[in-house]
Amino acid sequence: MDALFSQLFAGLSLGSVLLLAALGLALTFGQMGVINMAHGEFMMAGAYTAFVLQALIGDAGVSLLVALPLGFLVGGLLGLLLEVTLISRMYRRPLDTLLVTFGVALVLQQLARDVFGAPNVDVRAPAWLQGAVPVLGMNLPRTRLFILALAVTCVVVLALVLKLTPLGRRIRATVQNRDLAEASGVSTRATDRLTFFVGSGVAGVAGVALTLLGSIGPTLGTSYVVDAFLVVVVGGIGQLKGAVVAAFSLGLLQATFEYSTTASLAKVLLFVVIVAFLQVRPQGLVSVRTRSLA
Amino acid sequence: MTEQPTAPPDAGGLDPQALEAVIAAPGSRFRHDYLEVRGLRVVFDGFVAVDGVDLTVTQGDLRFLIGPNGAGKTTIVDAITGLAPATGSVQFGRVDLLGRPSHRIVRAGVGRTFQTASVFDELTVLQNLDIAAGAGRGPLTLLRRRHVVPPEVEAALETVGLAHVRDLPAGVLAHGQKQWLEIGMLLVQDARLLLLDEPVAGMSQAEREETGLLLQRIGEQRTVVVVEHDMEFLRAFAASVTVLHQGRVLSEGTVAQVQADPRVVEVYLGSGAHGRGRAARAGGPSTEVE
Amino acid sequence: MSAPATTAPAPNAAARPWWRHPRVRVWGGFALAAAVLLGVAPVVLSDFRLNLLAKFLCLAMVAVGIGLAWGRGGMLVLGQGVFFGLGGYLMAMHMKLADAGPGGVPDFMLLYGDGVVPAWWEPLRDPVVTVLAILLVPAGVATLLGLAVFRRRVRGAYFAILSQALAAAFAILLVGQQKVTGGTNGLNGFRSFFGYDLADPVNKRMLYYVAAGVLLVMVAVVRLLMVSRFGELLVAVRDQENRVRFLGYDPANVKVVAYAVAACFAGVGGALFAPVVGIVSPADVGVIPSIGFLVGVAIGGRATLLGPVLGAIAVSWAQTGLSEQFPSFWTYFQGALFILVVAFLPNGFATLGGLWRRRRGAAVPGPGDAPADPPAGTSAHADDPGPDPAQDAATAARTAGRHA
Numbered sequence: 012m013d014a015l016f017s018q019l020f021a022g023l024s025l026g027s028v029l030l031l032a033a034l035g036l037a038l039t040f041g042q043m044g045v046i047n048m049a050h051g052e053f054m055m056a057g058a059y060t061a062f063v064l065q066a067l068i069g070d071a072g073v074s075l076l077v078a079l080p081l082g083f084l085v086g087g088l089l090g091l092l093l094e095v096t097l098i099s100r101m102y103r104r105p106l107d108t109l110l111v112t113f114g115v116a117l118v119l120q121q122l123a124r125d126v127f128g129a130p131n132v133d134v135r136a137p138a139w140l141q142g143a144v145p146v147l148g149m150n151l152p153r154t155r156l157f158i159l160a161l162a163v164t165c166v167v168v169l170a171l172v173l174k175l176t177p178l179g180r181r182i183r184a185t186v187q188n189r190d191l192a193e194a195s196g197v198s199t200r201a202t203d204r205l206t207f208f209v210g211s212g213v214a215g216v217a218g219v220a221l222t223l224l225g226s227i228g229p230t231l232g233t234s235y236v237v238d239a240f241l242v243v244v245v246g247g248i249g250q251l252k253g254a255v256v257a258a259f260s261l262g263l264l265q266a267t268f269e270y271s272t273t274a275s276l277a278k279v280l281l282f283v284v285i286v287a288f289l290q291v292r293p294q295g296l297v298s299v300r301t302r303s304l305a
Numbered sequence: 306m307t308e309q310p311t312a313p314p315d316a317g318g319l320d321p322q323a324l325e326a327v328i329a330a331p332g333s334r335f336r337h338d339y340l341e342v343r344g345l346r347v348v349f350d351g352f353v354a355v356d357g358v359d360l361t362v363t364q365g366d367l368r369f370l371i372g373p374n375g376a377g378k379t380t381i382v383d384a385i386t387g388l389a390p391a392t393g394s395v396q397f398g399r400v401d402l403l404g405r406p407s408h409r410i411v412r413a414g415v416g417r418t419f420q421t422a423s424v425f426d427e428l429t430v431l432q433n434l435d436i437a438a439g440a441g442r443g444p445l446t447l448l449r450r451r452h453v454v455p456p457e458v459e460a461a462l463e464t465v466g467l468a469h470v471r472d473l474p475a476g477v478l479a480h481g482q483k484q485w486l487e488i489g490m491l492l493v494q495d496a497r498l499l500l501l502d503e504p505v506a507g508m509s510q511a512e513r514e515e516t517g518l519l520l521q522r523i524g525e526q527r528t529v530v531v532v533e534h535d536m537e538f539l540r541a542f543a544a545s546v547t548v549l550h551q552g553r554v555l556s557e558g559t560v561a562q563v564q565a566d567p568r569v570v571e572v573y574l575g576s577g578a579h580g581r582g583r584a585a586r587a588g589g590p591s592t593e594v595e
Numbered sequence: 596m597s598a599p600a601t602t603a604p605a606p607n608a609a610a611r612p613w614w615r616h617p618r619v620r621v622w623g624g625f626a627l628a629a630a631v632l633l634g635v636a637p638v639v640l641s642d643f644r645l646n647l648l649a650k651f652l653c654l655a656m657v658a659v660g661i662g663l664a665w666g667r668g669g670m671l672v673l674g675q676g677v678f679f680g681l682g683g684y685l686m687a688m689h690m691k692l693a694d695a696g697p698g699g700v701p702d703f704m705l706l707y708g709d710g711v712v713p714a715w716w717e718p719l720r721d722p723v724v725t726v727l728a729i730l731l732v733p734a735g736v737a738t739l740l741g742l743a744v745f746r747r748r749v750r751g752a753y754f755a756i757l758s759q760a761l762a763a764a765f766a767i768l769l770v771g772q773q774k775v776t777g778g779t780n781g782l783n784g785f786r787s788f789f790g791y792d793l794a795d796p797v798n799k800r801m802l803y804y805v806a807a808g809v810l811l812v813m814v815a816v817v818r819l820l821m822v823s824r825f826g827e828l829l830v831a832v833r834d835q836e837n838r839v840r841f842l843g844y845d846p847a848n849v850k851v852v853a854y855a856v857a858a859c860f861a862g863v864g865g866a867l868f869a870p871v872v873g874i875v876s877p878a879d880v881g882v883i884p885s886i887g888f889l890v891g892v893a894i895g896g897r898a899t900l901l902g903p904v905l906g907a908i909a910v911s912w913a914q915t916g917l918s919e920q921f922p923s924f925w926t927y928f929q930g931a932l933f934i935l936v937v938a939f940l941p942n943g944f945a946t947l948g949g950l951w952r953r954r955r956g957a958a959v960p961g962p963g964d965a966p967a968d969p970p971a972g973t974s975a976h977a978d979d980p981g982p983d984p985a986q987d988a989a990t991a992a993r994t995a996g997r998h999a
Contacts, residue, residue: 046752097938105752106671107937110893113886114933121926237763237882240756275771278764286743286757293747386841411843423838425831432827439824440843447825494842 017149018266024155026262027162028224030255031217032235033242034165037254038210039090040243042186043203045098046109050239051232052119053089053211057082057218058227059127062134072137078219079161086215087208089119094207099200116232123229134222154223161220165213170251172209182206245285247295256296261285319485319515324464324492324522338414338497339363340385340528344393347377347384347552354380355391356552364497367524369539370532372549373572378532379420381549382500386410386417397498397528412440416496420503422483426476430467430486433475434458437490457493464519465489481508488519498528505538517542548572621818624901625811632807642796649803649871651911652810656864658892658907659813660857665889666897667821668853669833670750674758675861675888677765678733680880682862684769685732687782687869688716689725694786702784708774716775722789733862734855741854745847750836759882766881781876788870806867810904813860818900820856829853890929893936896943906943 032054039045061078068074093115101108140157143150173179184192185202193199221227221235242261246253264284268277342360346353355377362368370378384391387407395402400413425433435451438458462468465485470478475486484504491499504520505513513535521542523529533539539546539560546563548556556566563569613619636648657675664670691701692712699720700710718724740761744754769776776782791798820826832839832846839846869875878884888907895906910932918925936943 040752044752046755097934101938104941106755107941109671109673109752109755110886110889110937111934114930114937117926117930117933121923121930124926125923233882237756237760241760244753244756273771275768278767282760282764285760286740289749289753289757290743290747293749388837406845407837407840408843408845411841417841419838423835425834425838427830427834428827433831435824436828436831436839437842439828442824447828448820448823450819450822451824451827490842 013148014270016147018270019263020149020151020155021270022263022266023159023259024262025266026259027155027159028217028221028235029238029242029262030162030258031158031165031220032214032239033246033254033258034162034169034251035086035210035213035217036239036243037246037251038169038182038206038213040240041246041248041250041254042182043206043210044105044248045102045207046105046112046240047090047093047098047211048109048113048236049089049093049116049119049232050112050211050214051234051236052116052123053086053214053232054218054221054235055119055123055227055229055232056089057086057215058134058222058231059123059218060085060215061219061222062127062132062227065134070137071135072139075137075140075219075223078222079216082215082219083212084215086218087212090211090214091204091208093211094204098207099203102203116236120229120232127229129229131226131228133226136223140223158220158223161216165216166251166255169209169213173251178202178205241285243295245288245295247292253296319466319519320463324460324519338398338528340498340530341396342381342385342393343395345381345384345391345395346393347380347389347391349389354389354552355384357393358549358552358554360547360554362498362528362530364528365525365544366528367521367542367544368530369543369546370530370549371534371536371539371546372555375551376549377552378549379502380552382417382502382530382532385500386415408440411494411496414495414497415500416491416494416498417500418484418487418491418502418504420506422480422487424475424478424483424486424490427474429472430475430478431458431462431471433486434461434489434493438493438495440494455493457495461489461493464492481512484508485516488516492523496527498530499523500530500532502532503534504531505533505535513538514541621900625814625818628814628901628904629811632811633804636807637800637803642799645803646799646871647915648908649799649806650868651908652803652806653864653868653871654888654891654911655904655907656806656810656813656867657861657888658895658903659810659817660860660864661888661892662895662897662899662903663817663820663829664853664857665892666899666903667826667833668829668850670850670854671752671755672758672854672857673755673882673889674760674762674765674885675857676762676880676882676885677758678737678858678861679865679868679884679888680765680769680875680877681733681736681865682729683865683869683875683879684776684782685719685725685728685862686866687785687875689719689722690785690788690870691782692716692720693790694784703777703780703782704774707778713775729862729866730859733865734859737855737858738851741851742847745850745854748847759885762880762885763882766877769877769880777876779877781874781878782869783874783876785870785873793870793873802867802871806871809863809867813863814900814904816856821900825849825852887929890932890936892943894932894943898942902943 032051035053036047036050039047039050057078060082061075064078064081065071065074068077093112097111097115098108101111136154140153143152144156145151173182181192181197181202182205184195184197185199185206189199192202217235218227218231221231238261242254242257245261246255246257261281265277265281268280272280340360340362342358345355345358345360347355358377358381360381370381372378380389383389385395385402387402387405387410391403393403397413397415402410402413402415405413425436428436431454435455435458438455438461439447462471465488467478467482467486467489470482475483478486484507488501488504491501501520505516508516517538520529520531521544524544531543543560545558546556546560547554548563548566548569550572555572556563556569558566614623632652637645640648657679661672661675664672688701691703692699695701698710700712704710704712719728740758744750744757749757769781770779772778785793787793788798788802791801793799793802820829828839828844828849832844832849836846839849865875865879868879891907891910892903893906894902894910895904896902910929914925914929917928
């Protein structure tokens with residue numbers, strides 16, 4: 012019973028990290044079809060934002076609370092810059108976008124290495140996040156709980172924004188029928204930029220959250236971006252709920268595999284499971300079916 | 306077989322004589338082919354796009370499917386060719402088609418075109434036709450270079466009047482030429498059931514005329530179903546017509562019979578005559594029937 | 596009588612001088628490359644430089660395969676490191692077993708593990724089995740993955756992400772199973788290659804000749820594939836997969852063949868890389884090196900025959916030169932290459948060749964100049980690194996868009 016519960020929590024915790032990493036992608040890849048390999052580096056930028064803030068402010072609690080919105084801003088602005096300079100030219104060439112943004116990722120990584128040094132650095136967790144909360148005889152680390160709560164908050168906020176605000180309506184209109192949206196007076200260019208800003212901003216927030224789990228380094232993003240893309244592939248394109256379900260499913264699966272085998276074998280098993288899953292649902296968990304030839 | 310025309314057909318123009326060489330196969334093979342659709346139903350996420358359609362098209366018929374937008378015309382073609390999941394039954398030449406993967410349906414003798422001309426832009430006209438002719442080729446043939454142009458490809462080039470541009474990339478062809486190329490590809494792939502989705506869209510009047518005659522000639526030996534919006538074209542060439550409305554068969558018969566059917570008039574002229582809803586809701590181009 | 600059967604080449608082929616005929620140009624270029632690789636390079640290069648060139652040639656083998664799968668087949672293969680690694684590790688395992696002392700246990704297993712050779716290592720003591728495994732295992736893995744993925748019409752970005760995830764998983768697996776794979780250090784310290792002493796410079800030279808010969812064979816194979824009907828079909832699948840399906844083919848099979856060939860080439864490249872460089876490690880197979888293979892292909896022109904080879908060699912050469920002197924500069928440079936080439940020169944430097952030819956063509960307008968250009972598609976891209984200019988400019992955007 013204890014083992015089961017601890018598995019469940021490990022899976023949920025892993026899933027919440029995956030979800031944070033994948034949420035921005037669900038917007039940029041899922042809604043816009045842009046494969047942004049630099050997404051991981053936006054997370055890295057968010058993480059270093061937290062690092063710099065802590066050095067400036069000193070108090071771990073205050074700096075964390077400031078870092079969350081500021082990380083959003085840093086990630087978002089980087090994304091905006093990328094969209095305006097490169098991606099906007101390449102909407103018709105999604106696969107090439109992948110390679111171009113990989114180039115951007117390399118440059119950003121090296122930039123971080125030159126500015127902050129190659130070795131990993133640590134960001135202290137605030138006192139109120141240290142230690143664990145006893146639940147049902149288990150000690151659940153407060154940082155993990157915080158990230159879980161943060162992930163859920165981000166999903167809810169994003170879902171509300173998409174559903175209720177004019178921006179959300181514009182995004183959904185553009186996704187469903189770009190030409191029609193344009194003809195109806197929606198500026199698809201502005202919508203693309205905003206979507207990208209928000210998606211990349213969430214990556215920045217995810218980066219800030221990752222500082223709570225361990226030391227951070229220039230290659231922080233690479234280790235998460237592949238998994239994050241898998242979440243979107245499994246979740247399916249077009250809706251956030253697919254990403255949510257996929258993130259927690261993959262998190263739970265990986266935790267289970269890690270428990271019964273080893274961490275390295277778990278990755279391979281997870282890959283096999285995903286390919287097998289795509290045999291049944293090649294469009295992912297949630298898909299918007301259309302009649303189009305493609 | 307017929308004599309090949311000696312003079313190279315220079316520009317444009319279909320060559321009906323060359324057609325004989327392509328379609329004049331052993332007659333017995335085509336004798337009993339007919340398309341039989343029973344109770345076809347296609348549902349997209351709860352939306353019923355096709356609702357219990359029955360359709361029988363025999364060889365020698367040139368059947369037109371018409372109806373307002375959203376009537377389910379293209380969806381029926383998609384269902385027959387395995388592109389849309391459907392229930393019911395579809396048989397052609399006594400072979401069940403539903404549930405098979407698309408390429409197997411094609412190998413059972415079914416060929417189709419798409420609303421937007423889809424040819425391989427980077428390949429030449431000749432290469433396009435050669436690929437269409439080669440679905441049955443074994444791996445060894447595939448892995449070799451093409452040394453000789455297959456006779457049926459040669460004849461198809463003449464038939465659709467593209468012999469003079471055989472080595473140009475298909476991407477540079479005019480719109481009408483691309484559609485002819487598609488018809489040529491159907492001929493060489495030896496389809497016995499041809500499903501054509503708006504084959505004359507964007508063609509000039511003269512091109513339509515030629516295409517219509519070509520389709521009539523093909524229809525004598527094969528089973529042809531045409532989805533079309535162009536009423537003038539339909540009146541000139543259709544042997545029979547099926548009118549679809551909101552996923553159901555509304556009327557069926559000759560052009561004259563269908564035009565006289567009050568229900569058809571209602572669907573097409575409904576909004577204009579009564580100043581309200583039906584055709585408009587279906588999104589139909591209500592001015593198509595004069 | 597049936598219709599007259601004419602031969603395939605364009606009727607206007609006679610209009611151009613014989614030396615501009617595609618076949619002459621391609622095989623002429625091939626002969627030139629063979630002469631340089633087998634004749635000139637061994638004479639003018641020092642042993643050290645020659646060994647370095649052999650390493651570049653191994654990487655170029657991966658690029659040749661990527662050119663076929665990505666350039667002609669439209670499959671963005673982001674995980675070629677897996678196949679490169681499979682080939683490299685298979686060869687390395689054989690060499691470790693062959694080098695092993697009296698107990699037949701490779702040194703690192705005694706160091707990290709319990710000194711017991713796992714059962715799945717044993718067959719690789721046999722050189723024949725090893726060679727067969729190098730040829731078949733990567734191709735087999737690619738076939739399995741390809742069938743599973745392409746049959747279900749998973750393609751474009753989805754396929755790219757899956758192939759990348761495979762590379763990530765494979766690298767993590769290698770690191771994690773240190774007892775049987777050497778972990779992060781990989782496998783190294785090989786002393787002999789099928790019985791030939793690797794410390795002997797003569798044998799190192801021989802290894803170079805083997806690599807050069809294998810690469811030339813691969814290029815020839817890809818050329819034959821490109822001009823075959825299969826090559827035409829592959830381009831057709833790349834541009835309009837559904838249309839091919841409605842001509843009665845299963846596009847999955849077409850793609851799987853190209854993917855498996857690319858995987859096989861990558862495996863062979865890895866297998867030669869191990870003895871040439873003396874080490875194979877997870878750092879050669881993960882996500883970053885896997886994408887790294889693509890930059891040379893993109894620069895050289897993904898859909899051309901020799902472009903990927905030249906691009907891969909040029910990039911590896913630049914990397915060796917630059918990263919020795921300015922390690923951090925190289926990463927910026929590599930990133931910038933990806934950005935500039937892919938965003939602005941989608942067909943690589945082949946585009947520049949095309950522009951140059953067009954300018955020259957504009958200066959000397961000849962009668963029948965336009966039709967004399969080889970048709971885009973197979974011949975234009977296959978024949979020379981400078982494809983047909985007019986077509987390239989026009990089709991670049993369209994094609995790339997359809998790769999999704």
